[in-house]
Each structure stands twice: as structure tokens, then as C-alpha cells.
Amino acid sequence: xxxxxxxxxxxxxxxxxxxxxxxxxxxxxxxxxxxxxxxxxxxxxxxxxxxxxxxxxxxxxxxxxxxxxxxxxxxxxxxxxxxxxxxxxxxxxxxxxxxxxxxxxxxxxxxxxxxxxxxxxxxxxxxxxxxxxxxxxxxxxxxxxxxxxxxxxxxxxxxxxxxxxxxxxxxxxxxxxxxxxxx
Amino acid sequence: xxxxxxxxxxxxxxxxxxxxxxxxxxxxxxxxxxxxxxxxxxxxxxxxxxxxxxxxxxxxxxxxxxxxxxxxxxxxxxxxxxxxxxxxxxxxxxxxxxxxxxxxxxxxxxxxxxxxxxxxxxxxxxxxxxxxxxxxxxxxxxxxxxxxxxxxxxxxxxxxxxxxxxxxxxxxxxxxxxxxxxxxxxxxxxxxxxxxxxxxxxxxxxxxxxxxxxxxxxxxxxxxxxxxxxxxxxxxxxxxxxxxxxxxxxxx
Numbered sequence: 164x165x166x167x168x169x170x171x172x173x174x175x176x177x178x179x180x181x182x183x184x185x186x187x188x189x190x191x192x193x194x195x196x197x198x199x200x201x202x203x204x205x206x207x208x209x210x211x212x213x214x215x216x217x218x219x220x221x222x223x224x225x226x227x228x229x230x231x232x233x234x235x236x237x238x239x240x241x242x243x244x245x246x247x248x249x250x251x252x253x254x255x256x257x258x259x260x261x262x263x264x265x266x267x268x269x270x271x272x273x274x275x276x277x278x279x280x281x282x283x284x285x286x287x288x289x290x291x292x293x294x295x296x297x298x299x300x301x302x303x304x305x306x307x308x309x310x311x312x313x314x315x316x317x318x319x320x321x322x323x324x325x326x327x328x329x330x331x332x333x334x335x336x337x338x339x340x341x342x343x344x345x346x
Numbered sequence: 347x348x349x350x351x352x353x354x355x356x357x358x359x360x361x362x363x364x365x366x367x368x369x370x371x372x373x374x375x376x377x378x379x380x381x382x383x384x385x386x387x388x389x390x391x392x393x394x395x396x397x398x399x400x401x402x403x404x405x406x407x408x409x410x411x412x413x414x415x416x417x418x419x420x421x422x423x424x425x426x427x428x429x430x431x432x433x434x435x436x437x438x439x440x441x442x443x444x445x446x447x448x449x450x451x452x453x454x455x456x457x458x459x460x461x462x463x464x465x466x467x468x469x470x471x472x473x474x475x476x477x478x479x480x481x482x483x484x485x486x487x488x489x490x491x492x493x494x495x496x497x498x499x500x501x502x503x504x505x506x507x508x509x510x511x512x513x514x515x516x517x518x519x520x521x522x523x524x525x526x527x528x529x530x531x532x533x534x535x536x537x538x539x540x541x542x543x544x545x546x547x548x549x550x551x552x553x554x555x556x557x558x559x560x561x562x563x564x565x566x567x568x569x570x571x572x573x574x575x576x577x578x579x580x581x582x583x584x585x586x587x588x589x590x591x592x593x594x595x596x597x598x
Contacts (some may be wrong), residue, residue: 189367213443
């Protein structure tokens with residue numbers, strides 16, 4: 164920007180009268196105090212900004228994020244355990260229900276069986292009773308028949324005796340017939 | 347970079363590649379005293395502003411899910427923190443604000459220097475030498491405070507044959523004292539050389555026939571300088587970490 168010649172005092176020993184550098188401006192010791200002074204201020208400011216504000220804040224953010232991630236993972240683990248638990252409970256309920264159903268079916272079967280047994284027993288008893296009755300009736304009939312046979316036999320015997328010209332002794336005939344039919 | 351475009355006096359090509367490094371007062375035309383507000387002051391303060399813009403403002407919301415700029419701040423933090431922790435171990439972590447200050451200042455100053463017509467503070471030895479000397483003094487004082495005389499074991503290579511050890515000690519001693527020199531000149535030299543080369547190419551652009559080539563060359567150099575700006579900040583910081591490690595664990 165320096166287009167017109169500068170005075171020696173303004174330019175210093177490192178810049179020629181046209182504002183161009185003489186040699187390396189890096190080696191111009193006239194400027195060292197200025198550069199070092201402002202550098203130190205800059206570094207101190209950056210150091211304070213970093214150590215007081217930026218770095219603790221970023222460290223806190225990172226720690227918080229790490230914490231959140233850890234918590235979320237733990238929560239996920241928890242939920243997974245709960246899901247497994249729920250599945251187990253479901254399976255258990257299912258098994259219980261199945262065994263209950265089996266029990267009920269067995270009960271019903273037993274009930275039906277016992278009813279059936281009862282009915283069969285009843286029917287058997289009825290049949291037995293009927294058979295006994297019938298037998299009794301048959302025995303009566305048979306007895307009746309025997310009696311009739313004796314009467315008929317006595318009558319026939321008496322008649323025969325008379326027909327043969329004998330005297331029908333009722334008592335003798337009766338005892339004879341009784342003896343014959345008893346055996 | 348180029349604060350002046352005094353291309354030609356007359357018809358011949360005139361190069362002033364170093365004029366961009368001239369320190370001058372911002373207000374008035376007086377001489378540069380210690381407290382004069384100069385272009386150095388301006389661009390150093392821009393570096394402070396850049397640090398605040400990068401690390402303080404984007405993190406003000408403290409979002410769990412970061413915005414882009416907050417991510418940049420966090421990644422920068424993580425980058426330097428991991429570098430320091432990897433090299434120095436847990437003990438080195440308490441120097442993190444110091445190392446971070448160096449890294450942020452250098453990286454911001456380097457990139458600000460890449461803005462055309464800006465002033466590159468880190469191209470000056472007056473800036474890099476205090477930085478390197480500060481590291482050197484910190485490491486030396488810290489080494490003796492933490493380890494006492496055992497810090498001298500740094501120069502006594504116990505794994506070498508006994509006869510070689512005095513010679514190695516001399517070499518180690520020299521290399522130790524050369525550290526601040528190489529540390530500072532590496533940074534300023536790289537930055538200054540790149541900027542000066544760009545300025546030389548810019549001077550050639552005054553000739554119409556060469557100017558396309560010149561513009562291409564400037565573009566290429568600029569790309570290289572972007573790399574250099576970051577790499578030199580990284581190198582400066584990682585060397586600081588390595589030197590700190592020597593102070594914390596002086597044994598080889």
C-alpha cells in the first residue's frame with residue numbers, strides 16, 4: 164500500500180523507502196518485541212478461553228453423551244430381560260392352561276365313565292330283578308303244575324282202581340302218589 | 347498473503363515475495379513499538395476469534411446430539427486429547443489445555459494466513475520461537491521437577507555399549523538443545539516458503555503469456571499450503587507431546 168517513499172524513521176531498518184522488505188522480514192528484530200508481546204497476550208487469552216470455558220464444556224458434553232448411551236444400553240438390556248420374562252410367563256400360562264384343559268377332559272371322562280358304570284349296574288340289577296321275578300313265576304307255574312299233576316294222578320289212580328273193580332282207598336292212593344312224585 | 351501488489355516499476359518484472367510479511371501499524375504510519383497495534387495484533391486476535399468460533403460458540407447448546415459445528419469442536423477436542431493420551435499416557439492429560447492451546451492457535455493462525463491479503467503470523471520466527479521455547483522450557487523444568495537428576499538419564503543411553511555411551515550422551519545433548527530451533531523453524535519455514543512461492547508465481551502472472559500457467563501453479567500451491575497448514579500444526583503439537591513424554595518418562 165505504500166506507494167510513495169517513506170521516511171527512514173517510519174520505515175525502520177527493515178523496509179526500504181518504497182515500503183518493500185529488506186531481506187527477510189522474519190529476521191527484523193525491530194518488530195520482535197511487538198510480535199512477542201501480542202503473541203503472549205493471544206496465547207494467554209486462548210489458554211483462558213480453552214481451560215475455563217471450551218474444554219470443560221466439551222468434556223462435560225462428551226461425558227454426558229457417554230452417560231446417556233450407557234443408560235440407554237442398560238435400559239435396553241432391562242427391557243430385553245422384561246420381554247424374556249413376559250415370554251416365559253406366557254409360556255407358563257400356556258402350559259398351565261393346557262394341563263388344566265387336560266385335567267378337565269379327564270374329569271369329564273371319569274364322570275361320564277362313572278355315570279355309565281352306574282347305569283350299567285342299574286340295568287344289571289334291573290335285569291337280575293326281572294330274571295328273579297321270572298324265575299319265581301316259573302317256579303310257581305312249575306309248582307302249580309306239580310300240584311295239578313298230583314291231583315290228576317290221584318283222580319286218575321282212583322278212577323283206575325275203581326275201573327279195575329277195586330275199592331278206591333283214597334288215603335292209600337294219596338300216599339302212593341306222594342311217594343312217587345316226591346322223588 | 348499478499349498485502350501489496352506492487353507488481354512492476356516500469357515494464358520489467360519486480361518480485362516482492364517477502365513484502366507480505368512486513369509488520370506495520372494498523373493506525374497511522376509511526377514506527378512499530380512494543381505495544382503498537384499492528385497487523386500482527388489484528389491477525390492474532392482473528393486467531394482468538396477463530397478459536398472462540400470453533401470451540402466455544404458451537405458447544406454453547408451442549409446438545410447430546412451435536413450439530414455439525416459442535417461435532418467439529420468435539421472431534422478437534424478428541425483428536426488432540428487422544429494424541430496426547432496415546433503419547434504421554436494418563437499423566438500427560440493434565441497438560442491438555444496447554445497442548446490444545448498450541449494446536450488451536452497454530453492451526454487457526456495457519457488457516458487464517460491462507461486467506462488472500464491476510465497476514466500470516468505463524469510465518470514469523472518471532473511467533474514460532476517463543477512457542478518452541480515455551481515448550482522447551484516447560485519440558486526441561488518439568489523433567490527436573492518430576493524426576494530430579496534422573497532426568498539426565500535421558501542423555502545416558504543405558505541400552506548402548508558402555509564405551510559408546512559418552513559419545514551418545516554428547517549427541518543426545520546436542521539434539522536436545524537443537525529441539526527448540528528445529529521445532530520453531532520447521533513451522534515458520536514451511537509456512538513462509540509456501541506463501542513466498544505463491545507470491546513469486548503471482549508475480550509471473552503479470553506476463554500475459556505465462557499467466558494461465560501461473561494461475562494454475564498458484565492453485566496447486568494453494569492446495570499444498572492447505573495441507574501444510576494442517577500438517578505443520580499437527581507436527582508441532584505431536585512433537586510437543588513427544589517432548590512432554592520425555593519429561594514425564596525420561597528412560598529410553
